[in-house]
Amino acid sequence: MSGGLVSLEDVSRLQVVSGKGGTGKTTVAAALALALATEGKRTLLVEVEGRQGIAQLFETEALPYEERKIAVAPGGGEVYALAIDPELALLDYLQMFYKLGGAGRALKKLGAIDFATTVAPGLRDVLLTGKACEAVRRKDKAGRFVYDYVVMDAPPTGRITRFLNVNDEVAGLAKIGPIHNQAQAVMRVLKSEQTAVHLVTLLEEMPVQETADGIAELRAARLPVGRVIVNMVRPEVLDATDLELVRTVPRTAVAQALSAAGLGGARRGGKAEQLVDPLLAQAAEYAERYALEHEQRAVLAELDLERHELPLLAEGMDLAGLYELATELRKQGMS
Amino acid sequence: MTPDPAKDPAQEPAQDGARRLAHAPALDVDPLLDDPDTRIVVCCGSGGVGKTTTAAALGLRAAERGRKVVVLTIDPARRLAQSMGIDSLDNVPRKVKGTEGTGELHAMMLDMKRTFDEVVEAHADADRAAAILANPFYQSLSAGFAGTQEYMAMEKLGQLRARDEWDLIVVDTPPSRSALDFLDAPKRLGSFLDGRLIRLLTAPAKLGGRAGMAFLNVGMSMMTGTLGKLLGGQLLKDVQTFVSAMDTTFGGFRTRADATYKLLQAPGTAFLVVAAPERDALREAAYFVERLAAEDMPLVGLVLNRVHGSGADRLSAERALAAAENLEEPRIVDQGGGKAGLRNSPDTYGSSESPAPVPSESRPDESPSSGPADMTTATTSDMTDESPSPESPDRTVDQLTAGLLRLHAERMRLLSREQRTRDRFTARHPEVAVVEVAALPGDVHDLAGLRDIGDRLAAGRPELP
Numbered sequence: 001m002s003g004g005l006v007s008l009e010d011v012s013r014l015q016v017v018s019g020k021g022g023t024g025k026t027t028v029a030a031a032l033a034l035a036l037a038t039e040g041k042r043t044l045l046v047e048v049e050g051r052q053g054i055a056q057l058f059e060t061e062a063l064p065y066e067e068r069k070i071a072v073a074p075g076g077g078e079v080y081a082l083a084i085d086p087e088l089a090l091l092d093y094l095q096m097f098y099k100l101g102g103a104g105r106a107l108k109k110l111g112a113i114d115f116a117t118t119v120a121p122g123l124r125d126v127l128l129t130g131k132a133c134e135a136v137r138r139k140d141k142a143g144r145f146v147y148d149y150v151v152m153d154a155p156p157t158g159r160i161t162r163f164l165n166v167n168d169e170v171a172g173l174a175k176i177g178p179i180h181n182q183a184q185a186v187m188r189v190l191k192s193e194q195t196a197v198h199l200v201t202l203l204e205e206m207p208v209q210e211t212a213d214g215i216a217e218l219r220a221a222r223l224p225v226g227r228v229i230v231n232m233v234r235p236e237v238l239d240a241t242d243l244e245l246v247r248t249v250p251r252t253a254v255a256q257a258l259s260a261a262g263l264g265g266a267r268r269g270g271k272a273e274q275l276v277d278p279l280l281a282q283a284a285e286y287a288e289r290y291a292l293e294h295e296q297r298a299v300l301a302e303l304d305l306e307r308h309e310l311p312l313l314a315e316g317m318d319l320a321g322l323y324e325l326a327t328e329l330r331k332q333g334m335s
Numbered sequence: 336m337t338p339d340p341a342k343d344p345a346q347e348p349a350q351d352g353a354r355r356l357a358h359a360p361a362l363d364v365d366p367l368l369d370d371p372d373t374r375i376v377v378c379c380g381s382g383g384v385g386k387t388t389t390a391a392a393l394g395l396r397a398a399e400r401g402r403k404v405v406v407l408t409i410d411p412a413r414r415l416a417q418s419m420g421i422d423s424l425d426n427v428p429r430k431v432k433g434t435e436g437t438g439e440l441h442a443m444m445l446d447m448k449r450t451f452d453e454v455v456e457a458h459a460d461a462d463r464a465a466a467i468l469a470n471p472f473y474q475s476l477s478a479g480f481a482g483t484q485e486y487m488a489m490e491k492l493g494q495l496r497a498r499d500e501w502d503l504i505v506v507d508t509p510p511s512r513s514a515l516d517f518l519d520a521p522k523r524l525g526s527f528l529d530g531r532l533i534r535l536l537t538a539p540a541k542l543g544g545r546a547g548m549a550f551l552n553v554g555m556s557m558m559t560g561t562l563g564k565l566l567g568g569q570l571l572k573d574v575q576t577f578v579s580a581m582d583t584t585f586g587g588f589r590t591r592a593d594a595t596y597k598l599l600q601a602p603g604t605a606f607l608v609v610a611a612p613e614r615d616a617l618r619e620a621a622y623f624v625e626r627l628a629a630e631d632m633p634l635v636g637l638v639l640n641r642v643h644g645s646g647a648d649r650l651s652a653e654r655a656l657a658a659a660e661n662l663e664e665p666r667i668v669d670q671g672g673g674k675a676g677l678r679n680s681p682d683t684y685g686s687s688e689s690p691a692p693v694p695s696e697s698r699p700d701e702s703p704s705s706g707p708a709d710m711t712t713a714t715t716s717d718m719t720d721e722s723p724s725p726e727s728p729d730r731t732v733d734q735l736t737a738g739l740l741r742l743h744a745e746r747m748r749l750l751s752r753e754q755r756t757r758d759r760f761t762a763r764h765p766e767v768a769v770v771e772v773a774a775l776p777g778d779v780h781d782l783a784g785l786r787d788i789g790d791r792l793a794a795g796r797p798e799l800p
Binding site for chain 2: 020021022023053056156158169204205206207209234235237238242245246249253254256257258260261262263274275277278279280281282283285286288289292314315316317
């Protein structure tokens with residue numbers, strides 16, 4: 001883990017956040033968008049899977065296909081959010097290039113839009129990444145970037161390489177035409193220093209394995225791998241010495257300590273005594289998990305990437321918790 | 336967690352009774368698995384909730400209870416796949432070795448490209464099949480663009496069912512972007528491949544000749560023109576070739592999709608929604624329950640994985656923390672007399688645990704006010720600095736015990752959070768039967784682990800702690 005703030009020039013402008021299902025990638029993406037927005041910056045948080053996870057996280061109504069301010073960061077920064085709808089993105093796109101007008105609706109009626117966004121090879125993904133790249137490159141009249149950073153809540157680890165690399169495939173498939181050109185332009189952004197792909201994981205075997213596999217795939221596709229973010233890290237309540245002692249400590253000693261702490265009698269059948277077994281069983285479970293987590297950290301260390309850890313929030317995820325995680329990311333130099 | 340109310344009704348804390356407004360009916364897994372009329376069990380739910388493991392555990396249990404079962408998994412963890420001997424992708428069910436009892440367990444991992452290829456090969460003559468398989472558009476489509484995996488999972492299910500070799504098919508569903516995709520994909524792909532657009536693309540001349548279709552024809556040529564410009568002429572030509580090859584060989588893609596859909600609605604099918612007691616997973620589960628109802632799909636219940644329990648659940652988080660702080664204070668005055676005094680208090684936890692029925696929204700855990708809050712919250716290390724080792728062994732046991740109590744407090748908070756989340760689901764869907772499966776510290780990757788999960792599924796209550 002790096003300490004201190006990294007200078008902002010070092011941070012890629014397109015931050016793609018992926019992770020196995022259930023690891024909290026949407027939460028991490030949102031926290032990262034907040035963290036990057038501190039000190040007067042403006043970030044755009046992009047959702048591509050139509051789940052409205054961002055709206056739920058920020059406790060607002062469903063996001064339309066429209067960039068909309070959803071949060072203010074400490075120091076006057078702003079977070080905008082956009083839920084990209086591939087159908088509307090395609091119509092947008094057609095409008096931009098062909099001035100279609102009502103013909104767009106006719107296309108929709110014929111099922112062409114549905115076709116194009118559902119089954120046409122990778123077109124959907126091209127539209128999604130294309131929209132994000134457009135936001136990265138967009139400038140205002142004064143020639144400044146409209147968004148300092150764009151953070152994408154991307155598809156899960158198992159599909160991320162294909163999702164980002166789809167433009168390459170499409171560029172190969174559609175050998176000419178605007179889709180081909182668009183795909184190539186998008187690939188130039190995605191494979192450059194401007195992009196970093198982060199993977200969110202938990203300290204559990206399956207997510208860690210998937211993270212390792214995902215990184216190998218990203219590297220093979222020459223996509224820029226960013227950092228590993230370990231989410232929902234549980235606090236260390238007992239350390240290695242404690243766990244050693246758990247195995248040898250006499251039950252009666254624990255019973256007496258519990259009794260001394262005011263939890264009832266230490267004699268056999270006493271209230272404190274009755275607590276000993278369940279508490280030791282919980283400690284044994286903890287010890288097993290502790291050992292597993294230790295192993296998984298070692299696997300992650302071998303990936304040779306910068307790693308951040310975010311704590312498990314005891315009360316579950318809410319808006320306050322999101323700000324807490326953003327602060328944590330900033331502290332750890334992620335933004 | 337769920338303290339078993341039947342076990343000790345008198346001691347059931349009032350708080351708990353008040354919280355559990357709605358008691359969800361319990362889902363009984365064994366009768367479902369044993370019923371010869373149950374032919375298909377579909378496990379669905381959002382990613383990361385243990386769907387695949389649940390499907391495998393149900394399959395193993397059904398097999399060991401005497402049925403001939405096949406489990407269709409989509410994307411199993413490597414070690415789980417290895418443990419069932421299906422880590423090689425050959426797209427056919429393999430018998431799983433090491434099961435007990437008279438039944439049989441077969442398992443397979445879906446290879447969507449191969450499934451698609453097989454559909455083509457089964458329905459086209461050799462030349463045409465070869466042409467389709469070599470078509471670049473087909474290659475992209477079958478290699479896993481949006482919807483293909485979902486479609487092929489349903490296709491494979493249809494195939495397995497048609498072979499009628501198994502008493503029971505347990506299906507795991509793809510980790511879709513949204514839990515609903517696998518219901519939609521067959522329809523979408525089916526309607527696309529069989530639809531109006533395709534006919535327009537493939538047979539413009541035929542259409543144009545008909546009277547009254549002139550308007551459509553204009554739209555069509557504009558559209559093929561646009562698509563051509565957009566995708567490039569080559570791709571459009573690939574699409575057209577592909578579709579006409581598909582169309583003439585076996586037009587009824589729609590029919591196949593419809594048949595699969597009907598199969599899912601049939602009485603022998605049972606949907607299980609899998610979730611974990613977390614907000615997002617249960618929200619997705621609720622959505623799924625509603626959607627299944629809307630589609631007339633037979634839902635039998637919710638499997639709630641990774642539920643935590645505690646054998647000491649009558650000791651609240653607050654009291655555990657207070658006691659921990661007590662232990663971490665250097666012992667100055669508490670010896671002897673302290674213990675005696677405590678022994679005199681008849682009920683040191685039970686009653687004080689729940690000051691009042693707590694509304695489920697409030698967070699009783701947040702304020703450790705029931706503890707000696709005015710005491711300085713010195714950390715363990717501070718204290719060791721101050722008093723190096725006046726009574727070393729006791730000190731260590733005290734510290735350890737304080738740690739055990741803090742661990743317990745953490746567990747209790749987790750329990751109450753899980754309970755709240757779960758209650759919210761039950762309030763919204765009181766009709767859905769629920770079975771809870773206790774959390775395991777590690778991942779499952781062998782048959783013994785699956786058997787254990789199966790036992791927990793059938794027991795319906797998390798094991799303690």
